[in-house]
Amino acid sequence: MKIIGKLLTAVFFVFGVLFIIGSVNNPNPGRTFVTGVVLLVICLALGFFSFRKTPAPLSNDQNITYKIDIPANVSMDAMKCQACGGTLSPKDVAMVAGAPVVTCPFCHSTYQLTEDPKW
Numbered sequence: 742m743k744i745i746g747k748l749l750t751a752v753f754f755v756f757g758v759l760f761i762i763g764s765v766n767n768p769n770p771g772r773t774f775v776t777g778v779v780l781l782v783i784c785l786a787l788g789f790f791s792f793r794k795t796p797a798p799l800s801n802d803q804n805i806t807y808k809i810d811i812p813a814n815v816s817m818d819a820m821k822c823q824a825c826g827g828t829l830s831p832k833d834v835a836m837v838a839g840a841p842v843v844t845c846p847f848c849h850s851t852y853q854l855t856e857d858p859k860w
C-alpha cells in the first residue's frame with residue numbers, strides 16, 4: 742500500500758510539473774497552470790501520507806502519563822471552579838502545552854490550574 746502511494750506521488754509530481762511547464766507556453770495558461778498546481782497539491786498530500794513516519798511512541802507515552810498523573814494528584818482534593826464554585830472532576834483537567842488546564846462543565850470557563858500550596 743505504501744509503495745503504491747509512493748508511485749502515485751511520483752506520477753502526480755511528474756504530471757504536475759509537466760502541466761506547469763506546459764502552461765508557460767500555453768496561449769491560455771490559467772487552466773493548465775491550475776491543473777498542474779492541483780496535481781502537485783495531490784502529490785504533496787499523497788507524499789505526506791505515504792512517506793511520513795509513524796509518530797514517535799515516546800511523545801504518546803508522555804501525553805498518556807501526564808493525563809493519568811495530574812488528575813490522580815488533583816482528585817485527592819475536591820476541586821472547585823475558580824469562576825462559579827462548581828465541583829470539578831479530574832476529567833475536567835486536560836494537559837494543554839504541558840500545563841494542566843481546567844474546563845468547567847458548569848460555566849464553561851477555561852483557565853490554567855495553578856498549584857495550590859497545600860498539596
Ligand SMILES: [Zn+2]
Nearest residue numbers: 822825845848
Ligand atoms: Zn465554573
